[in-house]
Amino acid sequence: MEQEEEIVEPILTLREQIEGLLFELVDFGQSLLQPWRLYQVAIIACLVVVALAVTWILRPRIEGWLRSREGWPKWRLRLAVHLRKRIPLFVFVILAWLTVAVMREVTWPSRSYLISLTATIAFAWLLVGLAAWFLQNRFLRRLVMWVLWIYVTVYYLGLTTAVGKVMENIAIEMGDFRISSLDVLRALVITGVLFALARFASKTTASKVQKNEDISPSMRVLVVKFLQVILYGAAFFIGLKAIGADLTGLAVLSGAIGVGLGFGLQKVVSNLVSGVIILLDKSIKPGDVISLGETFGWIQSLGARYVSVVTRDGKEYLIPNEDLITGQVVNWSHTNAFVRLDIFFGIAYGDDPHQVRKIAIDAAKSVNRVLSFRPPVCHIVGFGDSSVDYILRFWIDDPTGGLTNIRGNVYLALWDAFQEHGISIPFPQREVRMLDDGDTAGDMAKD
Structure with missing residues (x-):
């Protein structure tokens, strides 16, 4: 009783x-x-x-x-x-x-x-x-x-x-642990206010860091992410401490959870660590133009888990950070923005190759984005079945403007120049002979 x-x-x-x-x-x-x-x-x-x-x-x-x-x-x-x-x-x-x-x-x-x-x-x-x-x-x-x-x-x-x-x-009790509805309410209010203050401080600091030209773009992203982790983490733990929560048990629990997450979320952790490495070694930064497999575009943002790459057709690819660390990535603007492009074409054997080379170089120079201080060059690369094969090489310094369009403009300039100078571009031709019934029967009799 x-x-x-x-x-x-x-x-x-x-x-x-x-x-x-x-x-x-x-x-x-x-x-x-x-x-x-x-x-x-x-x-x-x-x-x-x-x-x-x-x-x-x-x-x-x-x-x-x-x-x-x-x-x-x-x-x-x-x-x-x-x-x-x-x-x-x-x-x-x-x-x-x-x-x-x-x-x-x-x-x-x-x-x-x-x-x-x-x-x-x-x-x-x-x-x-x-x-x-x-x-x-x-x-x-x-x-x-x-x-x-x-x-x-x-x-x-x-x-x-x-x-x-x-x-x-109105409380829940488990052994020495006791939490009341008032504690929960107080925790929600205090944590909410602290998170609001942390977000305001994070946005204010981030805007100042992003405007600092003395810091590289990748380091700006790293500094902003680090500040966000510190501010939000401090808001969370201060909120728990304000309601009298024992953080010692939380530390032990978080360590056990960390071990479990390390085994169960290896890919996520790998992407997080890879993101930090990318920010530290500055191999990739916002605004760079990269190629990864069939994906070609410029980096819009660096996230904790992935990198956002936007292609010329407006598609946004979210590439895991681990793929950028372990895979082969072509960074078109890592040390500088100079890019050399090659296009191939063939000219009839009856045209003077010396004149063809000169006309091709002048045509490439007339395109706006082609660099003049790195002049184009044109070489013969082989004698084909129906044409003399050439390669035209030229440089640009704005790969973010696109590669396909500049190639198209150079091809169009070559077409106009060859038409103006009477140079023909050959194409394979086939002759088809139609045999009537009489010729067919004679041929069969001879056989």
Whole structure:
């Protein structure tokens, strides 16, 4: 029986606290039935209707004004949209405080108490909504907003102690470990705020690092990633420490998890380490033009697990970092952006090869992207069945502009130059002889 009483006692205590909280809410509701409280409730309802009407009038004009702000930065447009959603609450707060100011001049302060309390809570809601703009994650933003809205409401209603005791008794216990719903709520709020601050500091620092021309592009990415890991890791552990969590057990648990992840996520870990190596040795950086297998394009961004490569046709390939470390990669702009291109063509045997070489070189020089300080060269590479075969080599310094298009432009310049000088480009020809029935029969008789 003693053991049963020990189990039942916390349940009774929790029940008593919930009943006490309900009694306080009932008392507050009954206090609203007083004449002057009913008048204040009616005034609050009228203020809500007026705020909605004013919002209905202002919203189309504000939306039209926002649509004309096309040149604004993305963060400013996002802030403007965030403020637009809170126009009703903003209008209600202004009207409520104006009403309280007028009523305190013409009557006793107690007869505007309920309106003042509602205005204070609405103003706190407005501040919470504005502060939530710093949280980019939609789920986290909504969670923090609702938790803080409930907290400020309970705080100004004077129910903080009663609600806190109830939530403290709603807990999970396993041996010496005990975590209550209040601890979970506190952890969510503190961690959310810390993550918001970490993200703000990360974005601010990242923008300054990206603008620093003294740091190489790959080192900028490495510095930004390192700062993000430090800031978000610090926010996570500070949030746990703020609610009194024992980090010693977490360290042991994280070590065991790390060993398991090392075996189960070898590819992921390999890609992460390969990404760090790529950033440190500076072999690949954003803006480089690379070829990997059949993929040719320029690097858009370096991620922790993969590299984003965009091709000329707009396709974006996410190549694992490990493939760039272990595979053969052609970096067209590693040490410099000079690229030599070769094209082949054939000319008839009746044309002078010396003249052909000169015309081909001049035609290549006339193309815009072909470098003049590294002049093109043209050589004979063989005598074919129906043509003399040539190779034309030229240099460019902007591979990001494409390779196929520059080859096409040089071929077109060769065609125009050969047509102008009367040089023919041969092609294989076949002669087909049609035999009639008489000739066929004679041939068969001879056989």
